[in-house]
Amino acid sequence: xxxxxxxxxxxxxxxxxxxxxxxxxxxxxxxxxxxxxxxxxxxxxxxxxxxxxxxxxxxxxxxxxxxxxxxxxxxxxxxxxxxxxxxxxxxxxxxxxxxxxxxxxxxxxxxxxxxxxxxxxxxxxxxxxxxxxxxxxxxxxxxxxxxxxxxxxxxxxxxxxxxxxxxxxxxxxxxxxxxxxxxxxxxxxxxxx
Amino acid sequence: xxxxxxxxxxxxxxxxxxxxxxxxxxxxxxxxxxxxxxxxxxxxxxxxxxxxxxxxxxxxxxxxxxxxxxxxxxxxxxxxxxxxxxxxxxxxxxxxxxxxxxxxxxxxxxxxxxxxxxxxxxxxxxxxxxxxxxxxxxxxx
Numbered sequence: 583x584x585x586x587x588x589x590x591x592x593x594x595x596x597x598x599x600x601x602x603x604x605x606x607x608x609x610x611x612x613x614x615x616x617x618x619x620x621x622x623x624x625x626x627x628x629x630x631x632x633x634x635x636x637x638x639x640x641x642x643x644x645x646x647x648x649x650x651x652x653x654x655x656x657x658x659x660x661x662x663x664x665x666x667x668x669x670x671x672x673x674x675x676x677x678x679x680x681x682x683x684x685x686x687x688x689x690x691x692x693x694x695x696x697x698x699x700x701x702x703x704x705x706x707x708x709x710x711x712x713x714x715x716x717x718x719x720x721x722x723x724x725x726x727x728x729x730x731x732x733x734x735x736x737x738x739x740x741x742x743x744x745x746x747x748x749x750x751x752x753x754x755x756x757x758x759x760x761x762x763x764x765x766x767x768x769x770x771x772x773x774x775x
Numbered sequence: 776x777x778x779x780x781x782x783x784x785x786x787x788x789x790x791x792x793x794x795x796x797x798x799x800x801x802x803x804x805x806x807x808x809x810x811x812x813x814x815x816x817x818x819x820x821x822x823x824x825x826x827x828x829x830x831x832x833x834x835x836x837x838x839x840x841x842x843x844x845x846x847x848x849x850x851x852x853x854x855x856x857x858x859x860x861x862x863x864x865x866x867x868x869x870x871x872x873x874x875x876x877x878x879x880x881x882x883x884x885x886x887x888x889x890x891x892x893x894x895x896x897x898x899x900x901x902x903x904x905x906x907x908x909x910x911x912x913x914x915x916x
Contacts, residue, residue: 605840613832630832631840638844697824715790716825722792740786747821748782748814 590646605634608651612658618717619662619710621702632661655718656728659710663729666706675746678703679753686754700750708743711736776804781811785818 592600612633617626636657637644644653682699685691691699701709714720714728722740726733781804787793788801805812 609832614830617830618828627836631843634840635843694824697821717827737787741783744786744818751817
C-alpha cells in the first residue's frame with residue numbers, strides 16, 4: 583500500500599476513509615488466511631469481523647513506522663488460534679478416512695483435491711501449522727512466537743499432523759483393497775453361477 | 776533410530792528444520808526401512824500438493840463488518856459521553872438532594888416555630904403568674 587505510514591496515521595486520528603483504504607487493501611488477504619486455516623465460511627467470517635473490530639478498537643497500538651501486514655497477521659492468527667482452541671475434535675480419524683474415501687469414489691478426486699480434502703479434515707491446530715509453513719513461510723520458531731506456544735509444542739503438532747495424514751492414507755488404501763477384494767469375490771461368484 | 780522416532784520427524788524433516796545430528800540418523804533410517812520411506816514419500820507429496828484456496832471476501836461480509844464497526848463507534852461515543860457526563864450528573868444530583876433537604880428542613884423549622892408560638896401563647900400568662908421561688912419549691916418537693 584502506497585503511503586501506508588500516512589494512511590495509518592490518518593486512521594489513528596479517526597479518518598474514516600483511511601480505515602476504508604486499510605480494509606480494502608488487506609481484507610482478502612486476511613479472509614484467505616483465516617479461511618485456509620479454518621476451512622469453513624461461517625467460522626472464517628466470524629473471525630474476520632473480530633479481526634477488523636480489534637484493529638479498529640486498538641488503533642492506537644499500531645506503529646505506523648512499521649509494515650502493517652505482520653501486525654495484522656498476528657491479530658489474525660491470535661483470533662483464529664483462540665477460536666480453534668475452543669473447538670474440540672469430535673470425529674475420529676477412522677470416520678474421517680471413511681468420509682474421504684466415499685468422496686474419493688463418488689467424485690473421482692484428483693491428487694490435489696484429495697490433499698485439500700484431507701487438509702480440511704485434519705484437526706485445525708495441526709492444519710494451522712502446516713498452512714503457516716507453506717503459505718506464510720514461517721519457521722517453527724516463528725509459529726511458536728506467533729501462537730505463543732513452545733517450539734516443542736509446534737513440533738508435536740507437526741508430528742501429530744504427519745501421523746494423522748499417514749493414517750488417513752493407510753485407511754483409505756485398506757478400504758480400497760477391501761472394496762477390490764469384495765468386487766473380485768462377486769465376479770467369482772457370478773462366474774460359478 | 777526406531778520407526779516410531781522417525782515417524783515423529785517426517786514433517787519436521789520436510790520443513791528443513793531438523794537438527795543436524797537427527798538428520799543423519801533419520802536419513803540412515805530411511806535408507807534401511809522401506810515402510811518408513813514409503814510413508815515419508817506420501818507425506819512429501821502431500822506437502823507439495825498443498826495449495827492455498829484463493830477466496831475473496833463476500834460483499835455481505837463487507838457490509839456486516841462495516842456495520843459492526845459503526846456500532847462500535849456509536850457505542851464508544853455513547854460510552855465517552857456517559858463517562859464525561861457521569862460526574863456532572865452525580866454532582867447535580869447531590870446538589871439537588873442537598874437543596875431539597877434544606878427546603879424540607881426549613882419547612883419543619885417553620886412548623887416548629889409556629890407550634891412554639893401557639894403553645895407559648897397559652898402558657899405565657901401562667902409562667903408570668905408564678906415566681907421563680909415557687910418553681911424551685913415545686914422541684915424540691
